[in-house]
Structure formats: C-alpha cells, structure tokens
Amino acid sequence: MSKNENKIRIIPLGGLGEIGKNMLIIQQNDEILVIDAGLMFPTDEMLGIDFVIPDISYLLSQKEKVRGILLTHGHEDHIGALPYILKDLNVPVYGTPLTLGLVERKLEEYSIRANLHSIVVGERFKIGSFVIESFRQTHSIPDSVGYAIETEVGLIVLSGDFKLDQNPIDGKPTDFSKLAELRGRGVLALICDTTNVEQAGITPSESTVKGTFENIFSQAKGRIFLVTFASNFHRIQQAIDVAMKYHRKIAIAGKSLINNIEVARKLGYLHLPDEMIINIRDVNHLSPEKVLVLSTGSQGEPYSALVLLTNNSYKQLALNPTDTVVLATTPIPGNEVMVSRLVDQLFRKGLEVIYGESAGVHVSGHAAQEEIKMLINILKPKFLIPYHGEYRHLVIFKKLAQSLGYPQENIKILENGYVLELTGDKMTIVDKVDAGNVYVDGLGVGDVGNIVLKERRKLAEDGVVVVSLLLDQSTGLILEGPEIISKGFVFEKESDDLFEMARQKVIKLFQDLAKNNKSKVDKKTLLKETLENFFYQEIRRKPILIPILWEI
Ligand SMILES: [Zn+2]
Ligand SMILES: [Zn+2]
Known part of the structure; x- marks a missing residue:
C-alpha cells in the first residue's frame, strides 16, 4: 500500500x-x-x-x-x-x-x-x-x-x-x-x-515572579502566607529560595500541598532542606517575621486551608492584621466568584493582600x-x-x-x-x-445526569413546594389538608394570601373531580400541574412541586 x-x-x-x-x-x-x-x-x-x-x-x-x-x-x-x-x-x-x-x-x-x-x-x-x-x-x-x-x-x-x-x-x-x-x-x-x-x-518567564517575591519578603513585617497551585513546583521553589534568603522557616498548610511537596521532594523536583520546615503547630512559637506559610486555597475552595483560616475555622492557626497574604495564582475559569469572595474577605480582615498577574506574583x-x-x-x-x-x-x-x-x-x-x-x-x-x-x-x-442537575438548578433558583392532603376514597373529597409548605420559594410569612389561594385552588380541584366522578384520573399529576400553573400565573416562578396524597 x-x-x-x-x-x-x-x-x-x-x-x-x-x-x-x-x-x-x-x-x-x-x-x-x-x-x-x-x-x-x-x-x-x-x-x-x-x-x-x-x-x-x-x-x-x-x-x-x-x-x-x-x-x-x-x-x-x-x-x-x-x-x-x-x-x-x-x-x-x-x-x-x-x-x-x-x-x-x-x-x-x-x-x-x-x-x-x-x-x-x-x-x-x-x-x-x-x-x-x-x-x-x-x-x-x-x-x-x-x-x-x-x-x-x-x-x-x-x-x-x-x-x-x-x-x-x-x-x-x-x-x-x-x-x-x-x-x-x-x-x-x-x-x-x-x-x-x-x-x-x-508570556513572561516564570522566573520573573522571583523579583516580586523578593520585594514582598523584604518589606513584610509579619508572617507571609503564600498560596499557589499545589503542583506549581517552579513557583513553590522560588518562594522557598526567597524564604531561605530572608531567614523565614516554612510551614505547609493543606493536604494536597503536603502530599505534592512530598512527592516532588522525593523525586528531586523540589529542593527544600529539612531544617527549613516547621510544623504548622509551631508557627506561633516563632516571631512573625521568621515565618512563611505555604497554603492551599488558590481557587477559594471551601475546605482549603486559606479559606478555613479566613473564616477563623483553621484549628492550629489564626490570621492577624500584621500578616501578608500572597495569592500567587489566577482563578481557573469558573472559579472567579469564589476567588473574588476570598480576596474580599481577606481585605475585610485588614490584611495586606497581594494577588494576581498585575501584581507580578503570577504568570x-x-x-x-x-x-x-x-x-x-x-x-x-x-x-x-x-x-x-x-x-x-x-x-x-x-x-x-x-x-x-x-x-x-x-x-x-x-x-x-x-x-x-x-x-x-x-x-x-x-x-x-x-x-x-x-x-x-x-x-x-x-x-x-442532566435531569438531576436541572432539578438542582431549579431548587436553587425557585425552591420547593410540598403539598400534602388526605382524601376520602369513597367520596373523593379532602378529609384533611391541604397543607402547603415551601422552602426557598417565597417568604412564607408574607405570602399567607398566596398560599391560602393555592389551598382554595386545591380544594376546588378535588370538589370538581368528585362532582364529575373522575376517580380514574392521575390525581397526583393533576394536583402537581394545577399548583405549578397557579404559582406561575401568580408570581412567575416554577418551584419543584412535590404532591403527597393519601387515600383512606
Ligand atoms: Zn497544564
Ligand atoms: Zn492543561
């Protein structure tokens, strides 16, 4: 061929x-x-x-x-x-x-x-x-x-x-x-x-970041918390080198960072002498200008070390206003909101915050x-x-x-x-x-699947409404209820009228069904659709509707 x-x-x-x-x-x-x-x-x-x-x-x-x-x-x-x-x-x-x-x-x-x-x-x-x-x-x-x-x-x-x-x-x-x-x-x-x-x-060379680190380390009076991707060993190495120069010991916060640094050190991709490392618990025993904390949380992830620190829920350590936080990273597309929230919270705490490409800490x-x-x-x-x-x-x-x-x-x-x-x-x-x-x-x-995702989005946007009632099997009329409760839908206390109208709508529905002797219809679906239409007509919302129906 x-x-x-x-x-x-x-x-x-x-x-x-x-x-x-x-x-x-x-x-x-x-x-x-x-x-x-x-x-x-x-x-x-x-x-x-x-x-x-x-x-x-x-x-x-x-x-x-x-x-x-x-x-x-x-x-x-x-x-x-x-x-x-x-x-x-x-x-x-x-x-x-x-x-x-x-x-x-x-x-x-x-x-x-x-x-x-x-x-x-x-x-x-x-x-x-x-x-x-x-x-x-x-x-x-x-x-x-x-x-x-x-x-x-x-x-x-x-x-x-x-x-x-x-x-x-x-x-x-x-x-x-x-x-x-x-x-x-x-x-x-x-x-x-x-x-x-x-x-x-x-794109600027990774090595340009080092100059910015030098400036930060030479000026910071208190502790430095530096956050970067847990796999960016080039940047971690530069932080380590500058920390050594300015006589700061290094503590590591966050499981993924601890794991990754261990792998990279073992394989010779990261040079971090043992004597430079301190346990996170010992940070408080050193004077602040002697400490660099390398931390996870570059994407504002909810349970990452920096986010826990920011929320005062990190066990071994707390942030204080003399600390400098360096976010040597950029948000991955999709994480912008979480990162911006984190940066705001850090500023709110009165810390010195240095972040992103324009500050020269990320390329x-x-x-x-x-x-x-x-x-x-x-x-x-x-x-x-x-x-x-x-x-x-x-x-x-x-x-x-x-x-x-x-x-x-x-x-x-x-x-x-x-x-x-x-x-x-x-x-x-x-x-x-x-x-x-x-x-x-x-x-x-x-x-x-996509259906579950759609439901979650609906729940988040329009909430959920549960309607429950007890029916008399022989007459088809309501014995108890209807009771309507909602979560994340409307503020219930201010929506008494809306819910009362909905209840009347349901009562009327079953009266009509009984009158017309329609015992064979799918009552659950009918109940669901009736209320869905009602809420949409009244307030243009489409909550997830869960009908609960007992018959005796
Ligand atoms: Zn890549
Ligand atoms: Zn890639």
Missing part, C-alpha cells in the same frame, strides 16, 4: 470548546493510543458536582484495541480522570517521573493498581505499533513534555501544554534541537495548545501568540489542529496560522467527539462519537 492510501483517525474526547478534561485518541488500524485523561472543574450551574470527566463509552466499546494512555504532564486537567477511567479500562499508563509520581499518589487514594511506565525524555519507545518520542516543554509544572508520534501517514506532533520559557526555574528549556530535528523528518500535523492565544507577544504557563507562531515556524507541519481551548481560542489560532500563510483547509477546528480522518494529504471529518460530560458527585460517577 502506498503511503497515500493509509489513514489514521484523530478523535478528541475532551479539551475542545473548554479548558479541562483533556483526552485525545489516535487510532491506527486496530490500535488506539490515548493521550491524557483529565478532569474539568464544574461551572457555577453544575450544582453539587465535584468535577467532570470525559465520556469514554467510545473507548469502552473497543476496549481490546486500546494500547495505553500517554500523559503529557501532571496537571489535573490531564491526569485527574485516571482513577475513574482505569477502573473500567486498565491499560498501561506512560509519563515522565514526576507526572507518574503524582498519578501514583492519586491512585493510592482510590486504591487502584495500575501499570505505570516511566519514560525517559527524548528516548524513543513503542506502544503497540506507534513509535513515540517525547520532547521537553516548559510549563507551570516541571517534567512537562510534548510528543512526536510516528504513524502510517506521517509524524504527528502534540505540543502538550507549553510556553517557550527561556529562563525556566529548573534550567530545562523547551528542546528546540529536537523540534528542529522533527522538522527535518517532516511533520504531518501539529496538535497545539491554544489556551493563551488571545494574548499578543510572549501564565501557556504560550502567547508569538510563541505559538514560533512553534509552528520551527516544526512547519502540513496540517494544524488547535487544541486545549475554548471555541474562540481555536478560531483565533486558526486566524493566527492563516497569517503565517497556512491555507484554511489545512487548519481544522474540531469539537469533542469529532472523528478526523487523516491521510498524507487530506484531513476530513468523517464521523462523530459520544463525547459529553460525565459528572462526578462525591464518590458516584455518572449517576448524576
């Missing part, structure tokens, strides 16, 4: 039209390679949902073809769904040492055993018939890689999450020589991170326009597939690529579930598979 007759399929199961739950499939003949298995944090309207994972029913329908899962880095939007997915699809997982270290810790929590294969960055390896090479990328977590995958139609390159940081904290910049070598071999398609494509120019981990162009120009792929972005990011990426001279038919905007067929000279969308959201709620997976 000539090269042109071969074809492969690329199917994104998540990560398009959203930031989160990244998962992409490359299918060649009877073999499937999965790249990443991430989760997404819920948006405001997903009430009571802990997080969202990709729908893998397509993979489960051809389990025997799946050769393995390849991980680009250790962020939750790339590894967070693994515990749930491995339960149904226990295939080998490949990644760099730090990524697998974080995965291992996560799987332990869920008591899941997995077949983890550590890769050496830059070395070639095989998964099924796919020949794969990883290359170093810089991002907001160490040990991030992109992948070059040899397929029957040509070389497919995945950027992974990346920026082109020329001064990375770990001294390991993106591997430009490998990228140039890949270009020499000819790249058929690049699947590219578009998260930060709206930003012109170049993005994703490439801006000039870096994306540079990656495209180095690799010179024939085809481009924007990935890891909201829909607008994908479109802006397309325009950016067109400005580099790419014809629009060589850039394909996909949606989750689209099946893209790729030959040596053509990209075609040929099919669509299931790729919706699977909601994880506490320990349950997928048992909360």
